[in-house]
Amino acid sequence: MLRLLNLELQKLLLNRTSKVLIFISFILPFTVLILSSIKINFFGFFTLELGELGIFNFPIIWHITTFFASYFKFFFAIVVVSMIGNEYSNKTIKQNLIDGLSKKEFILSKFYTIVFFSLLATLLIAVASFLIGLYYSSYTEMSIIFRETDFLLAYFVKLVGFFSLCLFFGMLLRRSAFALAFLFVLYILEWITFGVIAWQVNAEMAEKIQNFFPLKAMYKLIDQPFQRIMITKFPDKSDLIYDYAVHWHEIAIVLGWTALFIFLSFRLLKKRDL
């Protein structure tokens, strides 16, 4: 396993483009997080301090940081898609196989890399949120700090699932640009299907079905936190209450998709003549 991971890391880290993209996808969310946590003074007119809003309190901070950090996954998605696209355009995939890498090992080395970077991203976000939380949070009891850390698990699963989807599209289309465009197409398709079901049956049913679609299932893992912030501000508005928790069935759906994407990528490579 380490051999396969090591192999892929060499391919990625010696390539300047992917090195820059990896750097951006890890450093950028950090910078944003740290910038947003400091007090910004707008030329003496007013001061903006997001910490004052209570968004850096435990346990809501886990929810907020993981939700926003997950938008930076698109940078690494480019890396995932291009690590397949480049293997095809350089024909190195063929050479790798001839040199004695099996098709299974080839897919696994990509998958291990995905898991490795997802884990790294999760750890970084965990540490950053923890430190910022300690600094700002009004509650620092152990039980409160570690409540809702399941958002971290959801974040990790979400990343692995999304990158596996990118991997599959990369294998399917062999070209980075097409694969990225296809992600967008899939997004639109999911909403069209939603629209059709909502029109034919009803919106509630459509929503339930849509929660099983890959992109929506990944999004659903970490629900939007805005409404929750509102609730903390105005606790009397009971009509705002919604279910934002991470559910095991949501994780199961995404893990199911992940397994399917990896399996299909392998099948595709196995059937294909290079």
Place this chain on the structure above:
Amino acid sequence: MDTILTINNLTKKFGYLTAVKDLTFTINKGNVYGILGPNGSGKSTTLGIVLNVVNKTSGNFHWFDGNTTTHDALKKVGAIIERPNFYPYMSAYQNLKLVCKIKGVDYSKIDEKLELVGLIERKDSKFQTYSLGMKQRLAIASALLNDPEILILDEPTNGLDPQGIHQIRSLIKQIASQGTTILLASHLLDEVEKVCSHVVVLRKGEKLYSGRVDEMISSHGYLELKAENTDELVQFLEAKKMFGKIKIEDDLITAFLDEPMDAKSVNKLMFENGITLTHLVKRKESLEEQFLQLTDNN
């Protein structure tokens, strides 16, 4: 003799096109084999199948004694297919390091093999800055990293200048002299004739000949004849069964022999039958003529 590769009734179809048809041959240790065939005759497809990048339609093949999986066997094989495929942004050294990681070979081999192909001074230059000849030599170095039991080369001199071709050929001969089995696919006849001891000839995916190169060349040869009365000579040749195909170009008649016969007895035979020859030469085919004959006739 140890067998390295056994292929039995291998067939590959791409849709309606049959690229490899019922192919059977064996490769033994210590020889230099050539796979010869015009473009599109199924050479690369055959190699692709045994190297696990192309899926076979039917038939089977096995490496070594048949007890090793293809995946494990490929670690004892060195191969280059078509053009050299490396990561353009990595240096030669880094590219070979990656191959070492795949094959599970010690990094110390890298310098040794780069030395062998004469690229040691350029080992830290990026692959994309290499000339085609250098890329091809790097590919050979890469294929040799694991000191393979067999080296497979597909059109290794394709697209090279004469100097590059010469370098690659002397490299192949040098490797062969060290006892490595080599399988060389090519459409260049003189290349196979110069380098190989055994040959498999393919045409449209079918095997036309397999055996030693010198045995393929040493058919019974052919005669170039001229006589005053050409028609009489042709009639006589057609009547005798020891002559095979007869070609007539102006007054020069070429008759291929189906049985061994020397020039003296031909001359005697003709004279006894009342034909006076004005020209008689006995020749042996070169590999090229033999090959064209094999591939055209069918």
